[in-house]
Amino acid sequence: MRMTWLKPLTILTIFALAAASVLAGCGSKSGSDGEKQDKVLNVFNWSEYLPESVVEKFENQYGVKVNYNTYSSNEEMLAKLSVGSSGYDIAVASEFMVEIMIHQGLLQEIGLNHIPNFKNIGGEFKNLAFDPGNKFSVPYMWGDAMIAVDRDKVKEPITGYKDLWNPKFKNSLVILDDQRAVMGMALKKLGYSINEKDETRLQEAKQELKKLLPNIKAYDSDSPKTMLINGEASIGYVWGAEAALAHREKPSIQYVLPEEGLYIWQDNFVIPKNAPHKKMAETFINFILDPNISAEISDAFPYANPNTEALKLIDKSIIEDIAVYLPNDILAKGEHLAYIGEAAQLYDRIWSEIKQ
Known part of the structure; x- marks a missing residue:
C-alpha cells in the first residue's frame, strides 16, 4: 500500500x-x-x-x-x-x-x-x-484497501464498491492513485477476480471506471485521509490504515468492508x-x-x-481495529494481487486512458 x-x-x-x-x-x-x-x-x-x-x-x-x-x-x-x-x-x-x-x-x-x-x-x-x-x-x-465514509455527510447506505457509482456522490470521492487497486475495485464490482487477464472483461472494467469518473474528486495514495478529515471528500477508497487514522481524528468517518471482497496486500x-x-x-x-x-x-x-x-x-x-486487523470471515473473502504477465500492458493502457 x-x-x-x-x-x-x-x-x-x-x-x-x-x-x-x-x-x-x-x-x-x-x-x-x-x-x-x-x-x-x-x-x-x-x-x-x-x-x-x-x-x-x-x-x-x-x-x-x-x-x-x-x-x-x-x-x-x-x-x-x-x-x-x-x-x-x-x-x-x-x-x-x-x-x-x-x-x-x-x-x-x-x-x-x-x-x-x-x-x-x-x-x-x-x-x-x-x-x-x-x-x-x-x-x-x-493490510487492505477499503471504503471510508463520512457519515455526517453521507446518509445513503453503502455496503460495497457498487454504491460508489451513485450519481449523488458526484465530485465526492478520493480514491487510491493505484492502478491495480482501482482496476481491481471495478473488476470486483463486476464479479471478476482482481487478477483478471481476459481482455473483454478488462474492457468492461474500463467502461465501469469511465462511469465512475464524475464522482472522483482526487486520486491520492500518499495521504487520502487528509481530504476526508478536512471535508473535501465524503467517501474514500483508501488503505485500511488511512481509514483508521481518519477515524481517530474524525469519528464520523466510518469503515465499510465491501461485500464484493477486499483487496489484501x-x-x-x-x-x-x-x-x-x-x-x-x-x-x-x-x-x-x-x-x-x-x-x-x-x-x-x-x-x-x-x-x-x-x-x-x-x-x-x-x-482490535477491524480496519487494520480484519475479521477472519472478511479475510477469507479477500484476494491478493498476483503476477499477470503480459496482461500488465493492457492494465497500463487502460489506466492511462482513465487517468487522462
Missing part, C-alpha cells in the same frame, strides 16, 4: 549515488566482498510508512546516514528501479511486484543468515508463491540487483524486525504487522 517527512533525494545526492556506484565498481574503499564501506543507506519506500524516530534510531545505533525517498505506487517504484544504477539499497514492494521484479532480474538474493529477526515473522507470511523460500523478499507489513523488503550497500540493507531489515522497533512503526502507522513478537507490544486499540 502507505507523512513524507524527509525531502526526496536532491539532484546532487543522485549524482553522488551514481558516483558512488562507479567507485564501488572500481574497488574504491571496498571491503573483502567488494562492498563500499561508507556508512550510507539509500531507502526507497511508500510515503507515511516509516516514522522518523525509527530511522534516527538506526542512524544513531549504526553510525549511518540514511537517504530516504518515497513513491506513491508500485509502478512508480518499478520504473525507478528499472534504471540500471538507481543507487537504492533497499525498497518495499507488494507481493505481485516482487514477482515481476524477480522475472525482470531486478533483485538480488537476501542473506537470511544475516537477518536473525526473520524468525519473528509469522509462518503464514513466509514462503509464499510469489517468492518461495523468501530468497528475494522479507515481509514488512500487510503484503509489502516486502527487497534489495535491488545493483544495491551499493547490501550488507547495510540486511542490517536495516534485521533492525526493523526487532519486536520493539516493529511495534513502534505500527503504533505510528497502523498497518497490520506480520511480526508475531511485535504483536504482543502493539497498542490494544490497533489490534
Whole structure:
C-alpha cells in the first residue's frame, strides 16, 4: 500500500549515488566482498510508512546516514528501479511486484543468515508463491484497501464498491492513485477476480471506471485521509490504515468492508540487483524486525504487522481495529494481487486512458 517527512533525494545526492556506484565498481574503499564501506543507506519506500524516530534510531545505533525517498505506487517504484544504477539499497514492494521484479532480474538474493529477526515473522507470511523460500523478499507489513465514509455527510447506505457509482456522490470521492487497486475495485464490482487477464472483461472494467469518473474528486495514495478529515471528500477508497487514522481524528468517518471482497496486500523488503550497500540493507531489515522497533512503526502507522513478537507490544486499540486487523470471515473473502504477465500492458493502457 502507505507523512513524507524527509525531502526526496536532491539532484546532487543522485549524482553522488551514481558516483558512488562507479567507485564501488572500481574497488574504491571496498571491503573483502567488494562492498563500499561508507556508512550510507539509500531507502526507497511508500510515503507515511516509516516514522522518523525509527530511522534516527538506526542512524544513531549504526553510525549511518540514511537517504530516504518515497513513491506513491508500485509502478512508480518499478520504473525507478528499472534504471540500471538507481543507487537504492533497499525498497518495499507488494507481493505481485516482487514477482515481476524477480522475472525482470531486478533483485538480488537476501542473506537470511544475516537477518536473525526473520524468525519473528509469522509462518503464514513466509514462503509464499510469489517468492518461495523468501530468497528475494522479507515481509514488512500487510493490510487492505477499503471504503471510508463520512457519515455526517453521507446518509445513503453503502455496503460495497457498487454504491460508489451513485450519481449523488458526484465530485465526492478520493480514491487510491493505484492502478491495480482501482482496476481491481471495478473488476470486483463486476464479479471478476482482481487478477483478471481476459481482455473483454478488462474492457468492461474500463467502461465501469469511465462511469465512475464524475464522482472522483482526487486520486491520492500518499495521504487520502487528509481530504476526508478536512471535508473535501465524503467517501474514500483508501488503505485500511488511512481509514483508521481518519477515524481517530474524525469519528464520523466510518469503515465499510465491501461485500464484493477486499483487496489484501503484503509489502516486502527487497534489495535491488545493483544495491551499493547490501550488507547495510540486511542490517536495516534485521533492525526493523526487532519486536520493539516493529511495534513502534505500527503504533505510528497502523498497518497490520506480520511480526508475531511485535504483536504482543502493539497498542490494544490497533489490534482490535477491524480496519487494520480484519475479521477472519472478511479475510477469507479477500484476494491478493498476483503476477499477470503480459496482461500488465493492457492494465497500463487502460489506466492511462482513465487517468487522462
